[in-house]
Amino acid sequence: METSTVAYRPQVSEIDLLRLMIRMRAFEEVVITAARAGLIHGELHLAVGQEAVAAGMVGTLRREDALVSTHRGHHHALAKEVPIRPLLAEICERATGLCGGYGGHMHLFCPEVNFSTTGIVGASIPLALGYAYAAHLEDHDRVAVAVTGDGGAQTGAFHEALSIAGAWKLPLVVVVENNQYAISVPISAASPTKTIAERSPAYGAWGRTVDGSDVETVMNAFADAVAYARSGEGPAILEAVCWRFRGHYEGDVDLYRPAADKDLAIAKWDPLIRSRQRLIDRKVAGGEELDAIENEESSALQRLLAEVQKDPLPDPVNARQPFTAPRAL
Amino acid sequence: MLTDRNLNISQYIAEAIELEMAADDRILVFGEDVGRLGGVFGTTRNLQRRFGSDRVRDTPIAEMGFVGMGVGLAMAGYRPIVEIMFVDFIGVCLEQIYNEMAKIPYMSGGRVSVPMVIKTAGGSIGDAAQHSQTLWGLLAHLPGMQVVAPSCPYDYKGLLAGAIRDDAPTVFIEHKAHLLLKAEAFSHGATVPQDAYVVPLGKANVVRRGSDVTVVSLSNCVNLSIEAAVELATDGIEVEVVDLRSLVPLDTETVCESVARTGCVVVVDEDYLRFGMSGEIVAAVVEQLGPQAVRGISRIALPNVPIPAALTLESEVLPSKQAIVSAVRSLAGSQ
Numbered sequence: 001m002e003t004s005t006v007a008y009r010p011q012v013s014e015i016d017l018l019r020l021m022i023r024m025r026a027f028e029e030v031v032i033t034a035a036r037a038g039l040i041h042g043e044l045h046l047a048v049g050q051e052a053v054a055a056g057m058v059g060t061l062r063r064e065d066a067l068v069s070t071h072r073g074h075h076h077a078l079a080k081e082v083p084i085r086p087l088l089a090e091i092c093e094r095a096t097g098l099c100g101g102y103g104g105h106m107h108l109f110c111p112e113v114n115f116s117t118t119g120i121v122g123a124s125i126p127l128a129l130g131y132a133y134a135a136h137l138e139d140h141d142r143v144a145v146a147v148t149g150d151g152g153a154q155t156g157a158f159h160e161a162l163s164i165a166g167a168w169k170l171p172l173v174v175v176v177e178n179n180q181y182a183i184s185v186p187i188s189a190a191s192p193t194k195t196i197a198e199r200s201p202a203y204g205a206w207g208r209t210v211d212g213s214d215v216e217t218v219m220n221a222f223a224d225a226v227a228y229a230r231s232g233e234g235p236a237i238l239e240a241v242c243w244r245f246r247g248h249y250e251g252d253v254d255l256y257r258p259a260a261d262k263d264l265a266i267a268k269w270d271p272l273i274r275s276r277q278r279l280i281d282r283k284v285a286g287g288e289e290l291d292a293i294e295n296e297e298s299s300a301l302q303r304l305l306a307e308v309q310k311d312p313l314p315d316p317v318n319a320r321q322p323f324t325a326p327r328a329l
Numbered sequence: 330m331l332t333d334r335n336l337n338i339s340q341y342i343a344e345a346i347e348l349e350m351a352a353d354d355r356i357l358v359f360g361e362d363v364g365r366l367g368g369v370f371g372t373t374r375n376l377q378r379r380f381g382s383d384r385v386r387d388t389p390i391a392e393m394g395f396v397g398m399g400v401g402l403a404m405a406g407y408r409p410i411v412e413i414m415f416v417d418f419i420g421v422c423l424e425q426i427y428n429e430m431a432k433i434p435y436m437s438g439g440r441v442s443v444p445m446v447i448k449t450a451g452g453s454i455g456d457a458a459q460h461s462q463t464l465w466g467l468l469a470h471l472p473g474m475q476v477v478a479p480s481c482p483y484d485y486k487g488l489l490a491g492a493i494r495d496d497a498p499t500v501f502i503e504h505k506a507h508l509l510l511k512a513e514a515f516s517h518g519a520t521v522p523q524d525a526y527v528v529p530l531g532k533a534n535v536v537r538r539g540s541d542v543t544v545v546s547l548s549n550c551v552n553l554s555i556e557a558a559v560e561l562a563t564d565g566i567e568v569e570v571v572d573l574r575s576l577v578p579l580d581t582e583t584v585c586e587s588v589a590r591t592g593c594v595v596v597v598d599e600d601y602l603r604f605g606m607s608g609e610i611v612a613a614v615v616e617q618l619g620p621q622a623v624r625g626i627s628r629i630a631l632p633n634v635p636i637p638a639a640l641t642l643e644s645e646v647l648p649s650k651q652a653i654v655s656a657v658r659s660l661a662g663s664q
Binding site: 066098099100102103107110116118126128133136144159160161167322323326328 | 357383388389391392393395396397398399400401402403404405406407409424425428429434435436437438439440441442473496497
């Protein structure tokens with residue numbers, strides 16, 4: 001697994017990158033608040049601890065590049081610059097949400113920035129393959145990114161989509177957000193290969209496994225993966241190893257991961273702590289300044305939740321409409 | 330005119346796609362053997378030669394991959410036609426069909442449309458349990474999908490053009506017994522214009538007028554129903570045959586208007602009986618006309634077993650002209 005062995009090649013300033021990760025975590029925290037307040041009545045899959053995998057795409061990923069994410073995708077939405085208010089409103093089941101309350105937290109669609117999610121594990125990869133084919137047809141250097149997990153990497157969809165992308169040299173980048181567990185099943189019990197990225201030669205793909213809690217490492221590797229795909233050489237598999245700090249869903253008692261292991265893992269894999277320490281060591285920012293950023297982001301999101309909470313709920317009269325014509329945000 | 334244009338159904342299908350592709354660059358064709366071979370039934374013949382291998386592409390046997398690719402392309406603004414060779418194979422990619430293709434327009438609150446057609450062949454030609462089903466009831470049950478299955482040459486070309494131009498996700502189910510038949514083999518809709526035209530989705534076709542019993546059907550069972558009606562007419566029983574053309578949208582208005590006159594309905598379906606089209610049609614008739622308006626109901630559909638191989642067994646489970654004749658006689662006789 002690669003850690004920061006190469007020099008940081010900044011796509012975005014270090015402080016902006018940390019601020020974004022702080023925002024991602026504060027976002028999940030207000031989502032938890034919203035769920036506890038009864039604003040969200042369904043399942044929630046949060047990405048606390050996995051922020052660096054999403055933030056590492058910023059700067060490299062362009063607006064016209066499609067990103068197809070998963071059931072655990074709020075942080076990817078923020079990395080792709082999905083407008084934060086309709087994003088939170090959709091998760092909170094409001095009429096003002098991205099999808100008017102029809103999608104919910106697992107089904108987010110923002111065509112303006114070419115972002116979407118699917119709730120089905122592995123299904124993001126064939127969808128992104130379609131965007132990759134569109135880029136191929138238009139002879140454009142766009143790429144399409146599919147996010148999946150270590151669980152999704154065991155699906156037939158992973159194999160089929162990468163086979164096609166490899167055979168046809170399509171600009172598909174598969175980001176495997178390997179949080180080491182598919183709900184309760186550890187990757188060691190599910191994968192025939194130690195890493196996912198080592199399968200890349202089978203698909204004629206670029207592949208690399210990196211420490212997904214180190215945002216700079218992810219950023220460098222993601223830039224390499226995307227450069228490969230943009231060059232027309234074919235698909236890329238970037239595996240970012242990370243740790244899911246919370247249960248598979250909110251309310252998961254999570255007895256399958258021993259408590260002591262979890263405590264150690266959280267200490268080891270927290271991308272925010274890691275970046276914060278690095279910025280302090282490099283004298284890019286002081287602790288107080290970073291504390292202030294955390295407070296700002298957290299307060300802003302709490303204010304946003306307070307606003308969104310007052311938004312109207314979807315009118316049940318519209319539940320039966322079939323939607324045949326596209327609707328703008 | 331008919332003599333010059335006495336092509337087989339697969340040629341009319343290829344012609345419909347060719348005309349639509351020539352008019353709209355966003356239309357693409359993907360599937361197994363659709364390019365070099367022109368389709369195992371010839372329904373995509375000559376398309377790759379004319380439009381190139383970027384727009385008409387042979388895929389590996391990876392339906393989950395290429396159906397999902399079609400959905401992604403539709404989301405990106407294209408209008409893909411994706412062929413699943415036999416509808417029976419839909420199980421391997423049903424995830425992308427019912428969870429992505431069919432649901433995205435609604436899940437996105439109308440933000441994203443999926444103007445995509447799945448083109449596939451169904452129906453029995455002696456291939457037994459895994460290569461003979463129609464499965465339109467299954468596809469019609471899942472919300473968000475339009476389901477079309479034509480019965481005659483005119484409709485094959487026109488309904489396919491209609492499906493391609495429609496913005497909603499649509500499954501177009503060809504009947505394998507039709508694909509290599511020439512137009513002259515059909516007793517209705519045998520004249521096919523050379524130019525492009527559209528048969529709008531959701532409008533049933535009364536293919537034979539009659540006052541005694543209404544027979545409601547789809548795809549190849551419409552042809553069987555017409556044959557049965559011809560035989561019954563010699564005994565003075567006048568059968569009205571309604572070709573639904575599509576299960577979604579479902580034209581219950583035309584069905585109910587007919588049953589309101591005849592008072593008797595026979596549904597003929599080459600799909601499984603249980604939880605299927607026949608129950609849906611009968612329920613719609615009874616709900617809309619009231620139980621007192623219907624004197625007789627009969628359903629002819631596949632019994633709830635897989636389709637067997639041996640001809641003696643297969644003939645027993647498939648709808649037949651004789652079964653339709655018997656059902657109609659029994660309803661007409663009970664009046």
